[in-house]
Amino acid sequence: MTRLMVLGLLRxxxxxxxxxxxxxxxxxxxxxxxxLPGSIYHALKKMDGEGLVRVASVETTGHRSKAIYEITEAGREEYGRLLVESFRTPSVHLPVGLYTGLSLLYMSPEAEGIEEALQEQLQALIQQREALEAGFRMKAEHMPPNRMMELTVQNMLQQYDLQIDFLQQILLEPGTDT
Incomplete structure (x- = not known):
């Protein structure tokens, strides 16, 4: 997805x-x-070598210089291919680690720390959801949201809400406090 995002930004x-x-x-x-920040630079360097992007200019400030990249025609074609591929790839990722733990919970009644671990995950998801929502509000201040952005935000928040609700239900079940 890094390549698609970088090419999209350069468009x-x-x-x-x-x-x-x-x-x-x-x-x-x-x-x-x-x-990740490093993946942007790695993608730029690799795509520059592939002819998908090129250095348009180099800006120098004091002792520092930075390369300004632009997308090439080949990069536009690759962007289109990656964009279509992003819609083809199934997009639901199940929490297999959590499901595995739940499926084995009955075999480990003596295990300690499960409730605490679930609480930690729950709090982390709540914080991630809040940060995501704040980020989208900030983005909306700089760029008026379009319908696709609104649908994307709604879907992402619903994914968090679904997982938060699931964890809260698990915590209410007897046996998670072992």
């Missing part, structure tokens, strides 16, 4: 890796897209 305008990183962090896109 908007030429920019540096740092500018991309800041844009993704400000809008909290890096949280849900799973894009």
């Amino acid at each position: 908007m305008k030429p920019m540096s890796g740092y500018e991309m990183q800041q844009l993704l962090q400000t809008s909290a896109t890096d949280r849900w897209a799973g894009i």
Whole structure:
């Protein structure tokens, strides 16, 4: 997804890796897209070698210089291919670690710390949901949301709500406090 995101950002305008990183962090896109700062620079370097992007200019400030990248025609074609592929790939990812633990819980009545671990996961999900919602509000201040963005935000928040509700139900069940 990093390649698709980088190419998509460069379709908007030429920019540096740092500018991309800041844009993704400000809008909290890096949280849900799973894009690490280093992966942006790695993708730019690799795609530059593949002819998908190129250095449009180099800006120097003091002793620092930064490359401003732009997308090439081959990059636009790759963007289109990756975009279509992103819609083809199944998008539901089940919490298999949690499901595995739950399926084995009855065999481990002596296990300690399960309730605490579930509470930690619950709190982490609540915090992630709040951060995601705040990021989208911030993004909406800078860019008016379109219908696809609204649907995406709604779906992401519903995913969090579903998992939060599931964990709360598990915590109400006898035997999770072993």
